[in-house]
Amino acid sequence: MIKRVQNYLVGLVFGIGAGALLILTHNAYPPIGIVLTLLGFLALSIVVRGYLKSRSTYVCYLLGVVGLIYLAATPRASEFLIQGNTQGYLLILGGPLVALFPLIKKVPTK
16 A cells, blocks of 8 residues: 555656656747657656556656646746747647557556
8 A cells, every 4th residue: 555655656756857847848949849848758758657667656647747737837926837829838738648648558567
């Protein structure tokens, strides 16, 4: 039981870290920055999915990413981390969709 909760917390911490990297880099070099950010996030999600090995733990990772994107897109102290431009909308819609791709493939466990 404690090991399972610990795995869920590790997934949540990985999700918060990946979401922070996603949010902080999506506006860099506007035309190509969002594409490179989403591709890097996909690669990171595949690595994390292989490391966590459990779909339920990966769902905690996904919840961490989506929760952080939601918090960054809503006004807190009159500051937006995700702006209402094309890059921001692509991040809000594309980030969770990219994070869902590793759930499709079954990860081999040894």
